[in-house]
Amino acid sequence: MSAYMMNKFMRAVEMSDDAVRAYVADPAAFVASWLDGAPGPDQRPDDRVLTEAERAAFAARDYGALYALGAHPYLLWHFTEAVYIHETSWPELNERYREAVRPHGYPDAIV
Amino acid sequence: MAELVLTAATPHNPLLWRVLTDPPPDDLRGVAANFARIRAALEAAAVDVIVVIGTDHIRQFYSDNNPAFVIGLADDYHGTFENEVRTFGLPYREVRGHRALAEAIAGRELLTGPIDFAVSHEWRLDHSFVLPLLYLTPEFDVPIVPIHVNGVLPPLPGADRYVALGEQVRDGIARWDSGARVALLTSGHMATEIGGPRQFLGGASSDPEFDAEAVGWMRDGDLAAAVAGATYERVTCAGNMTYQYVNVLAALAAVDGRPADLAEATPSRFAPSPFFLWTEP
Numbered sequence: 123m124s125a126y127m128m129n130k131f132m133r134a135v136e137m138s139d140d141a142v143r144a145y146v147a148d149p150a151a152f153v154a155s156w157l158d159g160a161p162g163p164d165q166r167p168d169d170r171v172l173t174e175a176e177r178a179a180f181a182a183r184d185y186g187a188l189y190a191l192g193a194h195p196y197l198l199w200h201f202t203e204a205v206y207i208h209e210t211s212w213p214e215l216n217e218r219y220r221e222a223v224r225p226h227g228y229p230d231a232i233v
Numbered sequence: 234m235a236e237l238v239l240t241a242a243t244p245h246n247p248l249l250w251r252v253l254t255d256p257p258p259d260d261l262r263g264v265a266a267n268f269a270r271i272r273a274a275l276e277a278a279a280v281d282v283i284v285v286i287g288t289d290h291i292r293q294f295y296s297d298n299n300p301a302f303v304i305g306l307a308d309d310y311h312g313t314f315e316n317e318v319r320t321f322g323l324p325y326r327e328v329r330g331h332r333a334l335a336e337a338i339a340g341r342e343l344l345t346g347p348i349d350f351a352v353s354h355e356w357r358l359d360h361s362f363v364l365p366l367l368y369l370t371p372e373f374d375v376p377i378v379p380i381h382v383n384g385v386l387p388p389l390p391g392a393d394r395y396v397a398l399g400e401q402v403r404d405g406i407a408r409w410d411s412g413a414r415v416a417l418l419t420s421g422h423m424a425t426e427i428g429g430p431r432q433f434l435g436g437a438s439s440d441p442e443f444d445a446e447a448v449g450w451m452r453d454g455d456l457a458a459a460v461a462g463a464t465y466e467r468v469t470c471a472g473n474m475t476y477q478y479v480n481v482l483a484a485l486a487a488v489d490g491r492p493a494d495l496a497e498a499t500p501s502r503f504a505p506s507p508f509f510l511w512t513e514p
Contacts, residue, residue: 126296133295137316167297195428195473196385197291200320216433224430228473232387233296 125192126233127169128176131156132193132201142204149205150181186222192231195223235334235409238513239278239416240488241271242451242481243369244506245287246422247321247360250367252502260436263499267508268368270495274512275369281413282331283370283377284338284402286484287361287420288384288477292317293353300351301390302398303381304339306332307354310379312363326363329376334415338378338405346401348394350380361420361477369418382483384421384476392463395479396456399486417487419480423447423498423505426472436502440471444498444505447478451509454492456485472504481509 134156135141145152153172160170172180179187185202189195199219206215244264252258257265275283292314294300312326339350362379382398383389390398399417406415424440424447426432431439438444450459459482468475485493488511498505 129291129296133291137292137314139315139319142319189428194291194386197428199428199432200316203320204316220430220432223428228429 124171124173124176125194125231127171128180128188128191128193129197129233130170131172131180132197136197136201136204146205146208149183153177153180185219186226189223190226190229192229194231194233235337235406235411235413235415237403237406237417237487238414239274239280240418240484240511241274241416242419242421242484242507242509243268243271243365244422244508245361245364245420246503246506247317247323247364248503250364251322253368260500260502263497264501264506264508267495267497267499267506271508271510272369274510275375275416278416278512279414280375280416282334283375283416283418284334284380284406285362285365285377285418285420286380286382286398286402286480287358287365288480289361289381290359291385292359293357294381294383294386296386299383299386300381301383301394302348302350303353303356304335304350305330305356305379306335306352307356308332311357312366314357314359317360321360323360323363324367326367326373328358328362328366328373328379331376331378333411334406334409334413335378337409338402346404347397348401365418365420382480384479385474387465389465389476391465392460392479392482395482396460396486399483402483403487403489417484419484421477421480421507422472422475423478423507424471425474425477425504427474429473431472434504436500436504438498438505440475443467443471443475448496448498448507451481451485451493452496454485454490456482456490459485478507481507484509484511
């Protein structure tokens, strides 16, 4: 369930230009706001739960940690690109990303 | 009866869009030439409708409701997503659908073949569908039947299911009471990694041995070897997003395992790109 929620959060950010901007402006506040935005138990299911480690990794934009936690790699790379590309070059980000995930090999990312 | 007059497979790498200009840069000449060859073959074959087998990249379909096979029944589709416009510079496109052929393939009242298709009447197509069409039918004047095969969110269909899919598409076209000329296009990769330690290696394949073998299955028309070789472990080992290669097994099955006229992993600044083409015998 946990990797499912990480992937859900990354989609919520990366698929919307507005959400990318809001997340980059204040990652920790965006994560808190997203978690608070879940509807009640009588509504259409849209549960939002992150572990402390996942929440901390999103608050820190720590793609290496998210990779190790089992985030879906396709979603994670595009999430990373969306939330970092404004402050670095694409080749540099690609290099940093590969270095960050390499020590973790291929974690089980099946939700 | 309708006729399957052309079958092809192309890459859908969305990073091509910003750099594959006209004239193409030197390192993309082969890619441009193969897209042009397949486009010319589609035009020469006077195709009326294209069945496009691709893989949504967790845009339309997510793990809250994750079908293995989806066929589109809509009259029209919107093409690409806000994030793909931002990231890849892709243009929004409107794509016409073709319900009659979709029903001939899947069934109308009952699912008639071995594939238990989910159906969709409202589906935004991602780059897996839009990118090949931007190069092959740039006017978007040929309707399509989109088929999504889940190649990115396990559990995935095994290779034998792609064979069943290709045979069902072939049989659906043959059964369809129409004089239409139909093409089958599959969209995918050779060995490809996104989001792992081997991503974007500057034109090098993440697994050249897999690529050579996987091109050979199509060149030789060896469906049995393709099914035996395209195991989850082998394909995923070649690169974490390589499973979309397996879409082409549906193409090979649809042409009854005929050797391809064109079978190539074309070099480029990106990972080698799949180009396969079967014209009429």
